[in-house]
Structure formats: structure tokens, C-alpha cells
Amino acid sequence: EAGVTQFPSHSVIEKGQTVTLRCDPISGHDNLYWYRRVMGKEIKFLLHFVKESKQDESGMPNNRFLAERTGGTYSTLKVQPAELEDSGVYFCASSSSRDRVADTQYFGPGTRLTVL
Amino acid sequence: AQKVTQAQTEISVVEKEDVTLDCVYETRDTTYYLFWYKQPPSGELVFLIRRNSFDEQNEISGRYSWNFQKSTSSFNFTITASQVVDSAVYFCALSHEGYTDKLIFGTGTRLQVFP
Numbered sequence: 001e002a003g004v005t006q007f008p009s010h011s012v013i014e015k016g017q018t019v020t021l022r023c024d025p026i027s028g029h030d031n032l033y034w035y036r037r038v039m040g041k042e043i044k045f046l047l048h049f050v051k052e053s054k055q056d057e058s059g060m061p062n063n064r065f066l067a068e069r070t071g072g073t074y075s076t077l078k079v080q081p082a083e084l085e086d087s088g089v090y091f092c093a094s095s096s097s098r099d100r101v102a103d104t105q106y107f108g109p110g111t112r113l114t115v116l
Numbered sequence: 117a118q119k120v121t122q123a124q125t126e127i128s129v130v131e132k133e134d135v136t137l138d139c140v141y142e143t144r145d146t147t148y149y150l151f152w153y154k155q156p157p158s159g160e161l162v163f164l165i166r167r168n169s170f171d172e173q174n175e176i177s178g179r180y181s182w183n184f185q186k187s188t189s190s191f192n193f194t195i196t197a198s199q200v201v202d203s204a205v206y207f208c209a210l211s212h213e214g215y216t217d218k219l220i221f222g223t224g225t226r227l228q229v230f231p
Contacts, residue, residue: 033218042120043161043207045218056216091161095217105219107153107161 002027004108006092012114018080021111025074025094031055032075033095033105034067038088046090049075050097082115089113118143120210122222129198130230137193137225139208145169148212150184150191151219155205167191198229 005024013019025032034046046065047057051072060067064083069075079086089112093105119142129135141150152164165175167184175182179196195202205226209219 031217035219035221042223043209043219043221045220048216048218056218058216059218089159093161093219103217104151104163104166106163109158109160112159 004092004094004106006090006108006111008111009109010112010114012116013082014116015084016081018078019082019113021077021079021090021092021113023075023077023092023108025092026106028096029094029106030072030097031095031103031105032069033093034075034077035091035093036088037091037110038085043091046077079113082113084115087113087115118145118210118212118220120208120220120222122206122208122225124225125223126226126228128228128230131199132197133229134194134196135198135227135229137195137206137208137227139191139193139222141189141191141208141210143189143210143212145212148210149217151209151211152182152191152193153207153209155207155224157204161207164193195227198227200229200231203227203229 007022032049035043037043045059048055049069066078089110091110093107095103095105121140148169150167154162181194183192205224207224208222211217211219
């Protein structure tokens with residue numbers, strides 16, 4: 001069974017540009033999460049999809065970040081326009097659907113974003 | 117407040133030594149879940165263990181063992197007879213049932229095992 005995949009693995013862009021990160025969850029997983037780790041700090045939650053719906057987006061830093069999950073399958077996270085402080089590693093995770101039970105989240109390899 | 121504290125930023129040991137990584141958590145909920153993840157140099161987060169708040173039994177998996185103590189709000193992780201391949205950053209995390217089960221992570225402990 002394939003794990004969570006993320007694309008690209010690395011992205012280097014200039015301030016003001018747009019970047020789109022993609023995440024493909026484990027097949028059949030209804031829950032999809034985005035997290036971010038800024039250099040040296042803890043991994044922080046960004047948002048949670050259940051199928052195609054946003055269940056919790058309380059961690060999204062500002063309106064420059066837009067997440068979508070088309071048809072409840074893969075998800076994209078767009079940063080527009082990117083700022084220097086957006087640099088970090090963006091992780092995606094998925095878990096199977098269990099009603100209100102915190103099931104194990106399986107993580108992808110992350111996308112390292114560098115904004116110059 | 118919900119919080120996870122990993123006070124050890126970095127630990128260095130020599131191969132075959134035992135090492136314990138500390139994790140202290142804060143939560144007001146009675147039902148919660150604790151996790152450990154490993155991040156090797158390749159960067160991915162690898163799931164190690166999930167434990168719910170009603171199960172205080174210690175767990176052993178090969179050279180890995182976990183000690184969950186609700187009385188001290190701790191969920192410590194011990195590696196016995198460490199190996200170079202254990203070198204990684206280890207994260208402890210907390211989540212809850214309900215509306216959202218987002219993970220709350222500690223800042224991680226970098227473990228370096230030298231030959």
C-alpha cells in the first residue's frame with residue numbers, strides 16, 4: 001500500500017511568487033491534514049479536511065494560504081504571495097475515518113519550501 | 117491549555133547505551149491520545165506508537181519501550197542498546213477526540229548515536 005506522497009520535495013521561490021504544494025493521501029483515508037515546521041520550532045497544525053470539507057482551518061496563518069481538496073482525494077496548498085517567513089517544511093498526513101476518534105496520522109515526506 | 121514539552125533539545129550517546137527521551141504533556145481532557153514519531157535524516161515522519169489515556173500499560177517493541185504515567189503527565193520513550201540507525205529527531209504529540217483530532221507536537225529531541 002502506497003504511503004502519503006507529497007510534491008515537490010523541495011521548492012525555492014522568491015518573495016512575492018506563488019507556490020502550490022500537493023499531497024496525495026493513503027488511498028481510502030478520508031482525513032487529510034497539513035502541518036508546517038518552521039526552522040527549529042515545533043510542527044504546527046494548519047488545517048484538517050474530512051473528505052472534501054474543511055473540518056478545522058484554525059491553524060492557517062493568514063489569507064495568503066489556500067488549501068483545497070478536490071473530490072476528497074488529493075489536496076493542494078497554495079501560498080500566494082509567498083513571504084520570507086513562509087519558509088519551512090510542509091507536511092501532509094492522512095488517517096482513516098473513525099467517528100470522533102483520533103486515529104493514527106501517517107505522514108508524507110514533506111515539502112521543504114525556501115522563500116528568498 | 118494543551119501543550120507538549122520535550123525539554124531535551126539534543127542528546128548524544130555512544131552505541132549500545134540506553135537512552136530515555138522525555139515527554140511531558142498538558143491537557144484538561146480526560147480522553148486523549150499520545151504519539152511518538154521519528155524523523156530520520158531523510159526527513160519523513162515515521163509513526164512509532166499511539167497510546168490512549170485509559171491505557172497506562174507500558175509497551176515494549178524490540179529495543180523500544182514507552183512509559184506512560186498519568187500521575188506525572190509523562191510519556192517517556194526509552195531506546196535500549198542504541199544503534200547508529202536510531203539517530204533522528206523524535207517528536208512526542210498529543211491529540212483528542214472530537215471536532216478535530218489535530219496533533220499538538222513538542223519541539224522534538226535530536227538523538228545522535230555515535231559508533
